[in-house]
Amino acid sequence: MLQFDVLKTEGHARRGRLTLNHGVVETPIFMPVGTYGTVKGVTPASLEDMGAQIILGNTFHLWMRPGQEVMKSFGGLHAFEKWHKPILTDSGGFQVWSLGAMRKITEEGVHFASPVNGDKLFMSPEVSMQIQTGLNSDIVMQLDECTPYETNGHLTTEAEARKSMEMSRRWAVRSKAEFERLGNPNALFGIVQGGMFEHLRQESLEALVEMDFPGYAIGGVSVGEPKEQMLQIMAHTPHRLPAHKPRYLMGVGTPEDLVEGVACGVDMFDCVMPTRNARNGTLFTRYGDLKIRNARHKADHQPLDATCTCYACAGKAGVSWADGGRDGFSRAYLHHLDRCGEMLGPMLSTIHNLHYYLNLMTEVRAALDAGRFEAFRQQFKSDRARGV
Amino acid sequence: MLQFDVLKTEGHARRGRLTLNHGVVETPIFMPVGTYGTVKGVTPASLEDMGAQIILGNTFHLWMRPGQEVMKSFGGLHAFEKWHKPILTDSGGFQVWSLGAMRKITEEGVHFASPVNGDKLFMSPEVSMQIQTGLNSDIVMQLDECTPYETNGHLTTEAEARKSMEMSRRWAVRSKAEFERLGNPNALFGIVQGGMFEHLRQESLEALVEMDFPGYAIGGVSVGEPKEQMLQIMAHTPHRLPAHKPRYLMGVGTPEDLVEGVACGVDMFDCVMPTRNARNGTLFTRYGDLKIRNARHKADHQPLDATCTCYACAGKAGVSWADGGRDGFSRAYLHHLDRCGEMLGPMLSTIHNLHYYLNLMTEVRAALDAGRFEAFRQQFKSDRARGV
Ligand SMILES: [Zn+2]
Ligand SMILES: [Zn+2]
Numbered sequence: 001m002l003q004f005d006v007l008k009t010e011g012h013a014r015r016g017r018l019t020l021n022h023g024v025v026e027t028p029i030f031m032p033v034g035t036y037g038t039v040k041g042v043t044p045a046s047l048e049d050m051g052a053q054i055i056l057g058n059t060f061h062l063w064m065r066p067g068q069e070v071m072k073s074f075g076g077l078h079a080f081e082k083w084h085k086p087i088l089t090d091s092g093g094f095q096v097w098s099l100g101a102m103r104k105i106t107e108e109g110v111h112f113a114s115p116v117n118g119d120k121l122f123m124s125p126e127v128s129m130q131i132q133t134g135l136n137s138d139i140v141m142q143l144d145e146c147t148p149y150e151t152n153g154h155l156t157t158e159a160e161a162r163k164s165m166e167m168s169r170r171w172a173v174r175s176k177a178e179f180e181r182l183g184n185p186n187a188l189f190g191i192v193q194g195g196m197f198e199h200l201r202q203e204s205l206e207a208l209v210e211m212d213f214p215g216y217a218i219g220g221v222s223v224g225e226p227k228e229q230m231l232q233i234m235a236h237t238p239h240r241l242p243a244h245k246p247r248y249l250m251g252v253g254t255p256e257d258l259v260e261g262v263a264c265g266v267d268m269f270d271c272v273m274p275t276r277n278a279r280n281g282t283l284f285t286r287y288g289d290l291k292i293r294n295a296r297h298k299a300d301h302q303p304l305d306a307t308c309t310c311y312a313c314a315g316k317a318g319v320s321w322a323d324g325g326r327d328g329f330s331r332a333y334l335h336h337l338d339r340c341g342e343m344l345g346p347m348l349s350t351i352h353n354l355h356y357y358l359n360l361m362t363e364v365r366a367a368l369d370a371g372r373f374e375a376f377r378q379q380f381k382s383d384r385a386r387g388v
Numbered sequence: 389m390l391q392f393d394v395l396k397t398e399g400h401a402r403r404g405r406l407t408l409n410h411g412v413v414e415t416p417i418f419m420p421v422g423t424y425g426t427v428k429g430v431t432p433a434s435l436e437d438m439g440a441q442i443i444l445g446n447t448f449h450l451w452m453r454p455g456q457e458v459m460k461s462f463g464g465l466h467a468f469e470k471w472h473k474p475i476l477t478d479s480g481g482f483q484v485w486s487l488g489a490m491r492k493i494t495e496e497g498v499h500f501a502s503p504v505n506g507d508k509l510f511m512s513p514e515v516s517m518q519i520q521t522g523l524n525s526d527i528v529m530q531l532d533e534c535t536p537y538e539t540n541g542h543l544t545t546e547a548e549a550r551k552s553m554e555m556s557r558r559w560a561v562r563s564k565a566e567f568e569r570l571g572n573p574n575a576l577f578g579i580v581q582g583g584m585f586e587h588l589r590q591e592s593l594e595a596l597v598e599m600d601f602p603g604y605a606i607g608g609v610s611v612g613e614p615k616e617q618m619l620q621i622m623a624h625t626p627h628r629l630p631a632h633k634p635r636y637l638m639g640v641g642t643p644e645d646l647v648e649g650v651a652c653g654v655d656m657f658d659c660v661m662p663t664r665n666a667r668n669g670t671l672f673t674r675y676g677d678l679k680i681r682n683a684r685h686k687a688d689h690q691p692l693d694a695t696c697t698c699y700a701c702a703g704k705a706g707v708s709w710a711d712g713g714r715d716g717f718s719r720a721y722l723h724h725l726d727r728c729g730e731m732l733g734p735m736l737s738t739i740h741n742l743h744y745y746l747n748l749m750t751e752v753r754a755a756l757d758a759g760r761f762e763a764f765r766q767q768f769k770s771d772r773a774r775g776v
Contacts, residue, residue, distance in 0.1 A: 038725060038732040045704050066724045070687050074720075082703060082717055299458050315470060316433050329470055332462075336454045337426060343731065344426040 002139070002187035002214040004246045008368055012239040012265035015368035018246055020086040020138035021186055022078065025053045027246065027267040028364055030258060030357045031088060033275065035061050037081040040275050041350035044083045050310060050355040051362065054086040054138070056270050060095035060123075063131050064116045076136030088248075088270075089137035091128045091175075091191075097146045105145060107167065125174035133184045140188045141217060142175035144168040147195040149225040161195030165204050168193045168219075172208060189248060191219040196229050198236050205240055215246040222251035222271075231260065238265035255284055255360055259380055262364055262373070274357045278349035281338050284356040288388045290331075292349065297335040303328040305388075310355035312348040390527070390575035390602040392634045396756055400627040400653035403756035406634055408474040408526035409574055410466065413441045415634065415655040416752055418646060418745045419476060421663065423449050425469040428663050429738035432471045438698060438743040439750065442474040442526070444658050448483035448511075451519050452504045464524030476636075476658070477525035479516045479563075479579075485534045493533060495555065513562035521572045528576045529605060530563035532556040535583040537613040549583030553592050556581045556607075560596060577636060579607040584617050586624050593628055603634040610639035610659075619648065626653035643672055643748055647768055650752055650761070662741035667734045669726050672744040676776040678719075680737070685723040691716040693776075698743035700736040 003019040016027040032039045032047065035058040039047060047055065057077050066080075074080040077087055096103050096110045103112035109124030128143040147164040148156055156164075172190050179188045190208035194200030208216060218237050221230050230252065238247045238261070248268035249261050258269050274284065281292040285305035290297075292304075303313035306321040312334070314320050315327025329348055337345030360380075367376035391407040404415040420427045420435065423446040427435060435443065445465050454468075462468040465475055484491050484498045491500035497512030516531040535552040536544055544552075560578050567576045578596035582588030596604060606625050609618045618640065626635045626649070636656035637649050646657050662672065669680045673693035678685075680692075691701035694709040700722070702708050703715025717736055725733030748768075755764035 036724070036728045036730055037721070038730050041731045041735075043699070043732065043735065045699065065728055066686065066720065070720055070724070073687055074689070074718075080718070080721055080724075082715070082721070298454065299461055301462070311431070311433065327470065330462075330468070332454065332458055333425070333468055333470070336424070336458070336468075340424045340453055342424055342426050343429045343734065344431065346731065347429075347431065347735065 001185065002246075004215070004244065006244065008371070010368055010371060010373045011263065013262050013368060013373050014265060014267060015365055016246065016267055018267075020054075022084060022086045022138050023053070025086055026365055028258075028262045028361055028368075029053055029268055030361045031056050031268060031270040032354050032357075033058075033270055033272045034081065034083070036065065037062060037077060039350075039354070041279065041346050042354065044081065046311070046351060047083070047354070048085075050351065051358045052085070052354070054088060055083060057081075057087055057089045057135060057137060058092070058095065059089045059128060059131050059135065060092035062089075062135065063092065064114060068131060068134050072134050076134065078136065086138040087135075088139035089132050089135050089141065090250075091141040091143040092123055092131070093128070093141075093143045094146050096123050107170070109143075125171045126178040129175055129178040129182060129184070133179075133182045136186070138186050139215065140179060140184065140186055142168075142172045142188060142190050142213075144171060144191040144193055144219055146223060147193050147220045149196065149223050149229070156195050158195075158197055158200070161193075161197050161200055164195070165193040165200050169204060169207050172211060172213075176211060176213070187214045189213055189215040189217050191217045191250070192237055192241075193220045195220060196225060196233065198232075201233065201237050202240065205237060209242055213245070215248065216241045217248040217250050218266075219250045221249065222253060230257075234261055234264050234266070241265075255357070255384065256381070258357070258360060259364065259377055262368075263377060274353035275350055278353040279346045281345075281349065283349060284353055285388050286383050287386045288384055290388045292331065292334050292338050292345075294335075297331040300331040300335075302331055304331060304334065304352050305356070308352065308355065308359070310352050310359075312352040312355075389573065390634075392603070392632065394632065396759070398756055398759060398761045399651065401650050401756060401761050402631075402653060402655060403753055404634065404655055406655070408442075410472060410474045410526050411441070413474055414753055416646075416650045416749055416756075417441055417656055418749045419444050419656060419658040420742050420745075421446075421658055421660050422469065422471075424453065425450060425465060427738075427742070429667065429734050430742065432469065434699070434739060435471070435742070436473075438739065439746045440473070440742070442476060443471060445469075445475055445477045445523060445525060446480070446483065447477045447516060447519050447523065448480035450477075450523065451480065452502060456519060456522050460522050464522065466524065474526040475523075476527035476656075477520050477523050477529065478638075479529040479531040480511055480519070481516070481529075481531045482534050484511050495558070497531075513559045514566045517563055517566040517570060517572070521567075521570045524574065526574050527603065528567060528572065528574055530556075530560045530576060530578055530601075532559060532579040532581055532607055534611060535581050535608045537584065537611050537617070544583050546583075546585055546588070549581075549585050549588055552583070553581040553588050557592060557595050560599060560601075564599060564601070575602045577601055577603040577605050579605045579638070580625055580629075581608045583608060584613060584621065586620075589621065589625050590628065593625060597630055601633070603636065604629045605636040605638050606654075607638045609637065610641060618645075622649055622652050622654070629653075643745070643772065644769070646745070646748060647752065647765055650756075651765060662745045663738055666737035666741040669733075669737065671737060672741050673776050674771050675774045676772055678776045680719065680722050680726050680733075682723075685719040688719040688723075690719055692719060692722065692740050693744070696740065696743065696747070698740050698747075700740040700743075
């Protein structure tokens with residue numbers, strides 16, 4: 001099932017509520033990425049503590065390891081990874097596409113060799129629906145072909161983008177038919193493609209809207225294109241999608257991208273940036289990004305973000321440094337952990353970065369509730385530009 | 389300060405209570421090792437949740453990184469690592485000794501090159517006391533020379549063991565003098581040495597007892613000797629130490645070693661085994677050890693230990709599988725995490741192994757309280773031998 005209620009709007013921005021088989025998701029929302037059945041470096045309990053409402057799983061990865069049989073024996077991904085709130089799974093299309101020379105894409109589907117054991121495998125809209133049905137994810141994505149921005153220096157032409165978009169459209173039809181044939185009780189999203197060409201995006205979304213999916217994604221962004229192209233697509237497509245259905249911008253982005261995305265009418269985001277950057281020592285804060293490896297943090301008693309209430313910044317008490325809390329870990333300590341290669345470093349950094357993203361969305365929702373999103377957006381920008 | 393109360397005895401085994409500047413420790417106790425100011429792979433909150441009462445820090449490592457200045461700016465290790473219960477620090481002696489060719493030991497102390505930046509450094513009883521005073525650990529260890537079991541195939545002779553033991557004894561005198569000169573408000577332990585020679589151990593402990601330390605450690609075990617030699621020293625020394633003072637067996641050992649150690653009169657243990665083995669996929673359970681990498685766990689829905697209430701085995705609810713709880717993570721999931729190299733694997737395994745050790749000591753204390761330690765010890769042995 002999927003029910004979506006738009007509670008409030010401000011310009012293109014929307015405050016919504018998404019009801020799925022495993023629970024309710026307040027939107028706009030950021031969805032942490034849990035590729036292999038785990039959001040890297042955090043426990044499910046910790047994700048709940050920081051307010052995560054829905055997480056991602058990667059169909060392709062879970063198909064490779066642990067495989068469909070194990071997944072089915074658990075009745076799906078929720079029981080396997082012990083996450084009982086909603087899950088969205090991608091289709092696996094992006095991953096097979098990323099195999100490059102190791103795969104061959106035809107109208108029927110994608111033939112490829114397993115990167116784990118070399119087995120010859122076949123991915124198709126039908127196979128993707130079968131695997132995702134086994135995963136029992138709350139939101140299932142259609143199989144699409146990811147239209148590249150460029151291939152070995154060759155920019156994708158309009159003709160190429162059209163060809164790719166049209167195949168994704170046909171795959172949408174096949175995905176929907178198989179999803180229904182399987183009696184999957186969850187919700188299937190269609191994915192708008194069309195590369196960097198607005199009229200192709202328009203054509204794609206019109207065809208998908210006619211198919212009446214319960215929700216829509218905007219795919220084929222964050223695939224190596226210049227930032228301004230991504231922003232252009234983000235400004236073009238979301239608000240053209242049906243107003244009463246959720247809109248998901250795939251694989252985006254920085255905190256700034258999320259706030260701009262909301263302004264453009266996006267309801268759902270996912271990105272590996274908070275988790276990946278945490279492991280590389282880049283921390284997001286209200287006043288800009290912070291590199292914990294920088295020697296200037298060596299003896300700094302302040303937490304990563306004086307306004308943050310995450311476990312890393314505010315300890316179990318959850319009182320921010322700005323509010324007088326002194327239970328959090330210092331920048332000096334995190335700098336030390338990083339220098340020593342201690343696991344607790346990425347663990348705490350991941351908690352902080354995910355909390356930052358989730359809290360940012362909480363602040364966005366509060367601003368929308370209060371009818372002052374535009375003021376929030378300006379404050380957010382100037383805060384982030386201030387420097388940490 | 390240090391106060392030690394023996395609450396109950398059974399044979400040589402003792403149930404005690406240790407009061408230190410940062411709190412009370414119920415003994416017998418296992419102390420998780422936090423070398424670089426972090427018990428590898430767990431948060432302080434998680435350590436508290438699993439009932440840790442006192443943890444270790446390594447003086448040598450913390451001297452190298454982050455260094456004394458940073459430590460002093462935090463007023464010691466507690467505020468730096470955000471662990472507010474008692475801490476024991478070693479003297480750094482074992483680590484400089486382990487540097488091998490990079491160090492030169494004389495009566496005065498140890499000259500060595502920093503393994504971090506090559507700086508020429510000097511460790512002595514006085515330096516160790518100064519660093520440990522800066523760390524403000526609740527229990528400070530004297531600087532000793534670790535007597536090796538063998539060196540390049542040469543078994544340490546009695547003469548060599550005597551020479552080493554006598555130097556440690558003189559270093560005990562210097563450690564005590566410097567500790568007092570510094571006005572350190574915590575407790576200094578003497579360390580019994582003497583290699584594998586019982587009469588040397590006896591001589592060492594008599595000299596230390598005369599010096600009237602508030603507690604005693606048995607050092608120079610777990611240094612590569614055969615298991616039976618370790619058990620021989622463990623059977624010899626602890627009960628010969630003053631009955632009203634705490635006894636700490638350094639660097640030991642397996643669950644079986646701990647229970648035998650308690651039977652021999654040991655009150656305190658530390659060992660890297662639970663944390664290190666967790667990272668290598670070896671899990672301790674009530675019914676024996678479990679290798680999570682073994683393919684037979686691939687689809688096993690059971691938790692690591694059906695009787696365990698740790699977060700890994702029983703989730704947030706903390707109800708064991710045996711008691712009907714189904715919130716824990718399965719062996720299949722942990723097998724999968726290990727196969728995928730996911731951080732959550734060692735995170736959950738570390739939680740489980742530390743919980744296992746801490747809970748084992750809780751069960752030991754309960755058995756002593758009930759006057760049935762001997763029955764517990766037999767049950768423990770047969771359970772562990774059963775196989776998982
Ligand atoms: Zn934080
Ligand atoms: Zn457990």
